[in-house]
Amino acid sequence: MISKKDFRKINDWLWEIPKTFRSDMRVPARAYVSEKMLEEVFRDESILQLVNTATLPGVVNYVLAMPDMHEGYGFPIGGVAAMRISDGVISPGGVGFDINCGMKLLRSDYAETDLKPHLERLATEVQKEVPSGLGRGRQLKLDISSVNKILEGGAQKLVEQGYGEKDDLENCESNGKFPEADASLVSDRAKNRGRDQVGTLGSGNHFLEIQRVDEIFDEKSAEIFGLFKNQVVIMIHTGSRGLGHQIATDYIRVMIQAMTKYGIRLPDRELAACPINSPEGKRYFSAMSCGANYAWANRQMIAHFVRKAWKQVLGEKALPLKVIYDVAHNIAKIENNLCVHRKGATRAFPPGHPEIPEKYREVGQPVLIPGSMGTASYVLAGQESGKEAFYSTCHGAGRTMSRHAAMKTTRGEEVVRRLKEKGILVKCRSMRGIAEEAPLAYKNIDNVVEVVHRAGLSKKVAKLVPLAVIKGE
Amino acid sequence: MKKYEILEHKADLKIRAFGKDKKELFSNALLGMSESMKAEIKDAGAKRKITVKSIDLPALLVDFLSEALYLSQAHKEVYFDAKFSEFTDTKIEAVLIGQKVERFGEDLKAVTHHDLNISRKNDKLWEATILFDI
Numbered sequence: 001m002i003s004k005k006d007f008r009k010i011n012d013w014l015w016e017i018p019k020t021f022r023s024d025m026r027v028p029a030r031a032y033v034s035e036k037m038l039e040e041v042f043r044d045e046s047i048l049q050l051v052n053t054a055t056l057p058g059v060v061n062y063v064l065a066m067p068d069m070h071e072g073y074g075f076p077i078g079g080v081a082a083m084r085i086s087d088g089v090i091s092p093g094g095v096g097f098d099i100n101c102g103m104k105l106l107r108s109d110y111a112e113t114d115l116k117p118h119l120e121r122l123a124t125e126v127q128k129e130v131p132s133g134l135g136r137g138r139q140l141k142l143d144i145s146s147v148n149k150i151l152e153g154g155a156q157k158l159v160e161q162g163y164g165e166k167d168d169l170e171n172c173e174s175n176g177k178f179p180e181a182d183a184s185l186v187s188d189r190a191k192n193r194g195r196d197q198v199g200t201l202g203s204g205n206h207f208l209e210i211q212r213v214d215e216i217f218d219e220k221s222a223e224i225f226g227l228f229k230n231q232v233v234i235m236i237h238t239g240s241r242g243l244g245h246q247i248a249t250d251y252i253r254v255m256i257q258a259m260t261k262y263g264i265r266l267p268d269r270e271l272a273a274c275p276i277n278s279p280e281g282k283r284y285f286s287a288m289s290c291g292a293n294y295a296w297a298n299r300q301m302i303a304h305f306v307r308k309a310w311k312q313v314l315g316e317k318a319l320p321l322k323v324i325y326d327v328a329h330n331i332a333k334i335e336n337n338l339c340v341h342r343k344g345a346t347r348a349f350p351p352g353h354p355e356i357p358e359k360y361r362e363v364g365q366p367v368l369i370p371g372s373m374g375t376a377s378y379v380l381a382g383q384e385s386g387k388e389a390f391y392s393t394c395h396g397a398g399r400t401m402s403r404h405a406a407m408k409t410t411r412g413e414e415v416v417r418r419l420k421e422k423g424i425l426v427k428c429r430s431m432r433g434i435a436e437e438a439p440l441a442y443k444n445i446d447n448v449v450e451v452v453h454r455a456g457l458s459k460k461v462a463k464l465v466p467l468a469v470i471k472g473e
Numbered sequence: 474m475k476k477y478e479i480l481e482h483k484a485d486l487k488i489r490a491f492g493k494d495k496k497e498l499f500s501n502a503l504l505g506m507s508e509s510m511k512a513e514i515k516d517a518g519a520k521r522k523i524t525v526k527s528i529d530l531p532a533l534l535v536d537f538l539s540e541a542l543y544l545s546q547a548h549k550e551v552y553f554d555a556k557f558s559e560f561t562d563t564k565i566e567a568v569l570i571g572q573k574v575e576r577f578g579e580d581l582k583a584v585t586h587h588d589l590n591i592s593r594k595n596d597k598l599w600e601a602t603i604l605f606d607i
Contacts, residue, residue: 399483
């Protein structure tokens with residue numbers, strides 16, 4: 001059992017398990033938490049899972065857990081691990097099944113008071129336009145060659161086809177396209193799962209919210225991001241859907257079989273990994289890039305349908321929705337000659353970084369942190385002091401209670417009633433889905449964000465609160 | 474005998490399946506997974522023939538369930554039983570039997586190898602614990 005005594009305090013927001021803790025650790029394991037949170041993290045397996053990731057070949061400096069960590073499979077959720085390209089490995093489990101699950105934030109030019117009379121209709125139309133994809137999916141079922149174009153072209157392909165503006169790509173991580181993508185390395189099974197899911201939300205914690213800017217912490221950054229108090233914004237949280245899940249499933253299988261060939265032994269099969277430079281490693285990276293492109297295309301398509309609903313409700317002359325940013329929180333990327341795995345962690349590049357849009361370069365990359373359903377979300381900005389975390393930060397609130405326990409503790413109807421009392425509309429097909437995602441099942445987002453702010457991983461720019469929640473299931 | 478039970482897990486779905494032999498264990502794991510998809514089923518039945526080869530028994534269970542999950546999602550079907558025509562520790566040939574689906578209530582993302590445990594208790598009942606990403 002791991003306990004507080006196994007940790008060394010580095011500062012008020014950073015704690016470390018030295019690599020002497022277990023003989024198979026190659027680097028120390030670090031957790032960004034407050035002292036109070038540290039005591040809570042032992043309630044699940046997340047720290048043990050983090051220690052396991054410290055055994056991966058080629059891992060550098062230390063492995064990291066963000067304050068929203070919770071137990072996952074293989075890697076903990078909220079985990080970051082960076083590997084040397086020369087002798088390091090890449091692990092599909094370090095990205096997760098939902099490749100490029102991430103966030104997109106759209107801003108309007110309207111204040112809440114302008115939109116209040118239209119909110120109910122807007123939420124209804126958005127729900128109609130953006131299906132969960134768990135039923136018949138979209139009416140549109142793509143053929144395999146169209147899926148291939150999305151896998152290799154990402155959001156860029158959709159914008160070329162008229163489903164968005166050039167500006168949307170400028171304001172998207174990697175401009176919405178990983179060039180390393182090679183669709184021939186993605187199985188037909190994965191492509192089949194993706195044929196009717198472009199523009200679908202999925203279920204679980206995926207959601208779409210119409211939100212209001214509740215508080216501005218940093219005026220200058222907010223202005224540069226185009227945010228103002230009481231402004232209406234729209235947040236999208238989803239990923240690569242069944243296509244990404246199948247890519248991960250396929251390549252974990254490949255790597256479990258290939259690992260022995262490379263003499264790699266790991267404490268958990270779900271960490272299965274191959275050298276980054278091996279044929280298996282390279283193929284996974286190209287296939288994962290396809291999954292990432294599909295996710296960027298998915299969020300782009302959802303933004304397109306949200307804009308359609310926006311015009312239907314507010315009229316053709318309504319001021320348009322602009323993209324602030326789109327960022328992944330489940331991905332592996334080559335950065336500064338390292339392969340950085342982020343699973344439930346967000347990239348947060350600092351001011352001046354060449355890979356962020358020019359207009360944001362003065363203040364740092366926008367970071368989008370969703371809260372749990374019905375609670376606040378945050379916009380943060382990357383900081384130079386985040387270098388020690390490979391420029392990474394948290395990704396959300398983090399669960400503290402299982403779905404099952406949440407359902408036993410509360411009822412969907414009760415959650416909806418409470419949200420209504422706060423003036424929040426909820427659109428969801430299933431009351432069970434609502435209960436599972438009840439705010440009480442999550443950590444307090446304010447505490448999580450406070451840690452990454454104080455630790456210097458990313459600074460607070462704005463707090464957003466929901467006006468309407470639209471959930472897939 | 475219970476066919477399977479749902480265990481506590483903070484974020485995902487953990488199932489413990491039981492069986493008097495390995496075939497029954499695999500069938501019950503399939504049932505546990507399929508019922509967790511909370512599907513609205515249609516009247517029409519569905520059958521799919523599958524062949525799965527893996528490096529060992531735990532991997533075979535994951536690959537078998539992954540195959541069924543793929544077929545479920547690709548064809549909008551759900552399978553509640555499997556009839557095995559071949560069953561070794563590294564290979565399965567089977568027919569999956571189930572129903573066509575109108576919509577799924579839960580999006581099961583994948584079957585994981587994490588903490589997968591297959592054992593036989595007191596030389597009698599087989600047990601397997603499987604974690605699914607949802």
